[in-house]
Amino acid sequence: MPGITREEVAHLARLSRLELKDEELDHFAEQLDAIIDAVARVGEIAADDIPPTSHPLPLTNVMRPDEVRPSLTPQEALAGAPASEEQRFKVPQILGED
């Protein structure tokens, strides 16, 4: 089974804005490998007549009417924020974007 490479871990880390040290890349590559191996075993059981499944429930069209329900108050909404300003969530400078 081809394993997860450390380059792939570095790529994922970059996308997730996680800073990983060199030794952590190896460490997580190994761990992710083990997880993917475990999940891959499900694929061994699946036969050709079993379609890939994203939802375990045989349900479709679960919808709600377009009726307004109460929202949180701004104070409640911001209560869990590490920082806020002007009734808005405050986040650090955004890098690498324009």
Place this chain on the structure above:
Amino acid sequence: MDLVSYEDALASYDPVMGLEVHVELGTNTKMFCGCATTFGAEPNSQVCPTCLGLPGSLPVVNATAVESAVRIGLALNCEIAEWCRFARKNYFYPDMPKNFQTSQYDEPIAFNGYLDVEVDGETFRVEIERAHMEEDTGKSTHVGGATGRIHGADHSLLDYNRAGIPLIEIVTKPIEGAGERAPEVAKAYVAELRELIRALGVSEARMELGQMRCDANVSLRPIGREKYGTRSETKNVNSLRSVERAVRFEIQRHATVLKEGGTIVQETRHFHEDDGTTTAGRVKEEAEDYRYFPEPDLVPVAPSRDWVEELRGTLPELPRVRRRRVQADWGLSDHEMQSVLNAGAIDLILETIDAGAPADAARKWWMGELSRRANEDGVELSALAITPTEVARVSALVVEGSLNDKLARQVIEGVLGGEGDPDTVVEKRGLRIVSDEGALGTAVDEAIAANPGVADKIRDGKVAAAGALVGAVMKATRGQADAARVKDLILEKLGAQG
């Protein structure tokens, strides 16, 4: 950088476009939660655990949003998926507190359609790749930078009221063969789509409020070549005029780079309204970087064929058909109708007629004075601070004889200037035709007394000289007299025949 002229660019290259339009639906609630969608509400007052992505919250699809998506798909002549899923588009950016946007990936609810648009009386078919459901993002304010841009900002502030509002993204197939008309086709497509969305009643599609936003992909290939060139994607082009300008600029920019032997970088670009140019944004992330996967918290949407047919039955008269009918009703030539369409005036005129104005007058005001004002201010007609009802009121005042055209223009100026509705402006500025015969008679007598030489000429039969006296009376009444009536009075008093 000196740009290659548009004509030179088109002499060597064939433009190919792709247009992605986002439409914010006008539903009462968000896509996946019951939060209200009221525009301009206090920051973070329309948020809940679901749209904030708090642990344990679960999304539920808004039935009206799905219905709107299907109706848009049908109006665009699309096939409607029998079964489709939502997908998570993963990205790290604070405009979505969930760290992903719930969208659709390879299973859009509508696909393979087309929209016919008209440019200079010719029909051009724009093929639709797909229309899919997703949700809008929150609004960021960048603080500390000199210009409110990200560069130099210390931190950003997020308002999530908009996060989760239903969006329909409509994506065209590559638009080929438009040649030099590419910018006009792009504009006509967005305009037609906007009309269609409004006719369906699923959104007001007001571009100036961000309810409809366009991303324009442009690439060039040497004439005669099959293979597409590398494309740039100009984001958030938010008026019809800007769509045309952005496409035109990108055609010239690409041609300039290519002629100098350079290569086009696949990237997103920003359009600048002030000078009509674009500048580079970030280098485009590859599709797989978003790590799309089926949304596990939402079950698939499976519109039954019966329901789809029922919705097909609710489609309104489509804008193209309606235009033909209106043109016949108003008895306009193709050219006149084209001017009305180019000005984006058809709905405004129809609403003005609905509000009681004669068709001719409604058209005259919107296509004349108001178009002139909109041009001067560089805005679309619909963005002017006057409503069809107010225009109809001005028209009624003219019809009943309270205003002449000159005074009516002053009333319109007052309404546009925020002085109030037409009656208020008439009142405040004292703008009514002087129909009091006594007052008018006095003004005429004074004019005759002040200009004895002119009066003698008229007495001698030189009727044309009356113009000078009419002018004097109009001046004395500050333009508030009926000029034809004034002339009659002068001739009467001097015993001359008109």
